[in-house]
Amino acid sequence: MSQRRFSPRLGSNLRIVSSYAILTLGALAVLFPLYMTIVSSLLTAKQFGDTPPDFFPPTPQWSAYSNAFFSGHMWHYLFNSLQQTVEIVMGASITTVLAAWAFATYSFPFKRILWTIVLSTLLIPFEVTIITNFQTVNSLHLYGTMWALSVPFMVSAFGIFLLRQAFLGIPREMREAATLDGQGSMGFLWRVALPLVRPQLAAFMVISALGAWNSYLWPLLLTTNSTTNRTIQIGLKALNAGTIQGFNVVLAGSVIAAVPMILIMIFFNKQLVRSLTGGALK
Amino acid sequence: MTRRSVRIRQSVGAYALIAPALTLISVFIIYPFLRNFKLALYAIPPFPGLPSKWLGIHQFTTTVTSDVFLNSLQATLLYTAMVVPLGVFAGLVLAVTAHQKLRGMAIYRVIFSTTAVSSVAVAATIFGTLLNPVNGLLPWFGINVNPPFLQNTTWALPAMAIIGIWEFMGLSFLLFSAGLQSLPEEVMEAALVDGASPVRRFFRVTIPMLSPTIFYAVAVGTIAAMYTFGQMDVLIGTGSTTYTNTDTLAYLIYQSVTVQPNAGVAACISIALFGITSLITFLQFRFLERRVHYVGE
Incomplete structure (x- = not known):
């Protein structure tokens, strides 16, 4: 029993859903800037200014590296x-x-x-x-x-x-x-x-x-x-x-x-x- | 061998072992720190060989009351006031949430610790790009700031703080995760059995129990924030319109060592920054630590 941090019996679904929501928000705050950095490093100057932005490089430009x-x-x-x-x-x-x-x-x-x-x-x-x-x-x-x-x-x-x-x-x-x-x-x-x-x-x-x-x-x-x-x-x-x-x-x-x-x-x-x-x- | 000669041999051995460390500490930490107090009293010309002029304490008082210094002090304090509370809060919330028996927590942990290993140059570059007016990202989110963030006298310092928060969040998360793991499980379980709501549990149980870690994170975060200048140097620099808004004291020291060499003034600023930061840390000990609840006392 003492191994358990929170007993699932007492936990509501709401608690689990809101926990994941908080964690995912935090993970996005960390990963989104990193992800966009990698994606943008593979874009052309014109694509960089695109609206909506490119969330995936259409034609990866490895020349930047x-x-x-x-x-x-x-x-x-x-x-x-x-x-x-x-x-x-x-x-x-x-x-x-x-x-x-x-x-x-x-x-x-x-x-x-x-x-x-x-x-x-x-x-x-x-x-x-x-x-x-x-x-x-x-x-x-x-x-x-x-x-x-x-x-x-x-x-x-x-x-x-x-x-x-x-x-x-x-x-x-x-x-x-x-x-x-x-x-x-x-x-x-x-x-x-x-x-x-x-x-x-x-x-x-x-x-x-x-x-x-x-x-x-x-x-x-x-x-x-x-x-x-x-x-x-x-x-x-x-x-x-x-x-x-x-x-x-x-x-x-x-x-x-x-x-x-x-x-x-x-x-x-x-x-x-x-x-x-x-x-x-x- | 007599007892005395054994003792002498031991002492010689010990000094041989500590000599390398002690030499480096003396030459590169203690001596330069103490020398500031001498340098602060002189007007030192930028070229070696020219005579230094004695100014005494006058140079220190002039420096710390100058507009440039006070402006930098304000930027430094504002920056710290933004980074520390938000960084501590974000790390605390994430650590408490991740401290549950749920699937995938290990992955979240690795993700959150990423920012703790990112260098200031990397973090600055990343956010400099997101905030770049040429980038189509912010307009797509409906954010149009004019002039753009880094050239905007209102937004430049908060932008620097966002980078600081992002960097500090990882360490703050790790500190709270370690703190939570060292807490006795029974207390958390007792609160759970009592039927306290998660929010109530967070404020009534978790925060008091974690107060030593919160105190530590605040103290460490404050010291780091007070000495920040990296992202300002990478993204703003001395030529920018927002330079005076983001010119922290550490940056001012760097400027007075390289751009306009003036070792005397640089020493005055170093002493003042060290003194102010020590005072803040002392006050935190005085007023925050009293409210810290140590488990088992």
Whole structure:
């Protein structure tokens, strides 16, 4: 009985019908804009202005995609974004796992105050740090390199928090037993602890990839004047600004930019939900 | 080995482990944040090498009382006031409705989470096209706004807010779905057995029980909305007639870093935006959290 959320016996048909009505309305609000984007990317300029609008492309024009990919350089930007995302996910995972492990299992001087400092940086949004960060990448001679896009994000206070919690969940006795067996702390981390916290690590990697792929402000700042290192998001902005003529090229660009994360959402749904809602639940 | 030398070895090991993370946090988060308070006191010329001029607190007071700042503050607050309540409400209603043993709920869940993974550039492009006056869609629905939405001083900011709501709806839905799953089933069932109507149940049982999640969603949504500027940059930009209607504070910071470099003023705006957002979050904690009902307390 307790498995049931609502007993169908008590539910009226009205309730079921109105539930579906609400959900379908919500789904339309989400899907209709996405659907029209895909349809419109396949229309000619004349068809785009049709009234009634075309809800299905009469003569699909795939040229918008090749224009976006090649004339609009989205193909090039796609690889830039991929590189940026991989660098950030790998870099952030390494620094985050090591720091979380130290905060979870070592005792060292100033641990409490350092932990408070790490957590307090969660309150600082990236937007209020750009002035100096922009100068920092210049003085580190990173400006104009792909590293400038990724290095500042190779750490995550949220990730350290998430993984520290996960590491704390590993029984102390397991660690002590491993120590008696002569296994060092790093060996235990690599062979035992990391496999145990795989769900949390995966959740962190997915949210980290999402943040990297969708990031806008930082790549915008760094690639306004240089086009070689543009990410897909900034490439899309450039298409919007009319670098290549045609509304359909812009829409094709948005489809290209959106697909990778939609695939991640479908394949890593559980990890994504866990990481997005991680802060809300105790 | 003595106990003392073990402890020292452990400390060295721990510092080696936290060093990479701590270095990056210090260089790219803490230092630039704190440096704002120094930059804010100087008039900094756009070209390096020229001397900065000390202005003191005067620069901060001039900046935050300027028309440009106050106009942006108004746009930011209006935008937030539109996005947060509607985004939270839409996510809440959808999550409560989807939290039933009905066919097809899994599909709806995937659909609703889509907007949580869309980038701001993608969302802006999509809505920019729907609102494009050349597109035959809106006239077909009988919507004719003149001048068109994005060039319309009344409608430009609400159009930006629609994009924000659309993006926030997915996250809001996910938060409430997770919140609902963590609620004890007995309470919901008890309300059902009592014969309370769905609407009554929603207001008397679901909302109070979900109040911690509602509070969290409001707080997270507010912070995100206060720092929005992406769709304004993609769809409106500095040259548009509606620029002053949609020029949020985060966009103003971006402008003063790139378009008209003035690090001192940018620092003043950063401090003000951070301060105002922190104040709002603090007030939400003060006045909303008091009304939050934690299950089990």
